Amino acid sequence: AQKVTQAQTEISVVEKEDVTLDCVYETRDTTYYLFWYKQPPSGELVFLIRRNSFDEQNEISGRYSWNFQKSTSSFNFTITASQVVDSAVYFCALRPTSYGKLTFGQGTILTVHP
């Protein structure tokens, strides 16, 4: 069975602060994919990143960076110099195969205050 845990229910920061969203997963599969999605107040799910289990390199995309650590089953997401537009719910998700279902975490509500 797959499980994704996002222990932080809500995070509140002031603009320009850095913030890290935690994600811990459980799976028995040796091959899997990890995802982060952003859900703004408008409700859609915006894809941010996909990482497969063979690739433990950290990734940076602008103000976003991801730290994948297989040894601790974690896939954490950091926003540097946060902005008000980053306010959203962020979901971490796990997929066991290239076409299987996604298992989502509970989500972290991020509020960035001006």
Add this chain to the structure above:
Amino acid sequence: EPEVTQTPSHQVTQMGQEVILRCVPISNHLYFYWYRQILGQKVEFLVSFYNNEISEKSEIFDDQFSVERPDGSNFTLKIRSTKLEDSAMYFCASSQEDYGYTFGSGTRLTVV
């Protein structure tokens, strides 16, 4: 950028009525999915569909639910007799093997 299109964006229905939620997946994708998100909660898997049949379904996807790909482009989710607890955002998604997993913008279903 190809999109998954869902209609309607918002549907209000009376308890006990049948509803059909519609989705147009990305044209060269082969795998299709429905997910549900009750307000304020996490996104939950309902069903996956491949090669014109259900490949996996969750416990939520009981006999009240059905899916269909009626014409090679649309992918529909039918709820036969809606209950209040079916009120949620319903997301359609499609994927193509190792490529990205694309979600539609969702249909907000309100059962009154």
